[in-house]
Amino acid sequence: MEAGEDFVSRVLAVVESIPPGAVMTYGDVAAAIGSRAARGVGQVMAYYGSEVQWWRVVRASGHPASGHEDRALERYRAEGTPLVAGSSVRVNLRLARHRP
DNA sequence: ACGGTGACTAACC
DNA sequence: CGGTTAGCCACCG
Numbered sequence: 001m002e003a004g005e006d007f008v009s010r011v012l013a014v015v016e017s018i019p020p021g022a023v024m025t026y027g028d029v030a031a032a033i034g035s036r037a038a039r040g041v042g043q044v045m046a047y048y049g050s051e052v053q054w055w056r057v058v059r060a061s062g063h064p065a066s067g068h069e070d071r072a073l074e075r076y077r078a079e080g081t082p083l084v085a086g087s088s089v090r091v092n093l094r095l096a097r098h099r100p
Numbered sequence: 101a102c103g104g105t106g107a108c109t110a111a112c113c
Numbered sequence: 114c115g116g117t118t119a120g121c122c123a124c125c126g
Contacts, residue, residue: 025108025109026107026108026109027108027109030108037108038108038109039105039106039107039108039109040106040108041107041108042106042107042108043105043106043107044107045107046106046107049107054107057107058107059107059108059109060108060109060110061109064107065107066107067107068107
């Protein structure tokens with residue numbers, strides 16, 4: 001890990017490394033950069049999310065970012081991300097979870 | 101340094 | 114499955 005890179009840069013780098021059809025939870029992204037700040041990742045995504053593939057970062061429950069479920073669903077259908085059948089949009093983490 | 105906030109999580113009821 | 118509680122940590126004023 002490069003010292004000197006700030007939290008924001010690391011988070012964005014990890015998110016951009018997630019391949020199509022796969023996802024990572026906020027906690028996973030934090031862990032990938034040697035941190036446990038899931039909420040910190042959320043803060044970064046809320047501000048810089050529009051610059052990256054924000055729909056590939058979901059909650060530990062599989063639900064996409066709050067307030068963006070509708071747009072996330074379009075992306076999942078386009079990428080073929082495995083979802084869980086049900087009334088609400090939920091990614092099947094068992095199949096789609098990306099582990100570097 | 102300090103306190104409020106949140107695109108979080110796990111544990112419990 | 115839904116709601117509550119507590120713990121967590123980076124961001125911002």
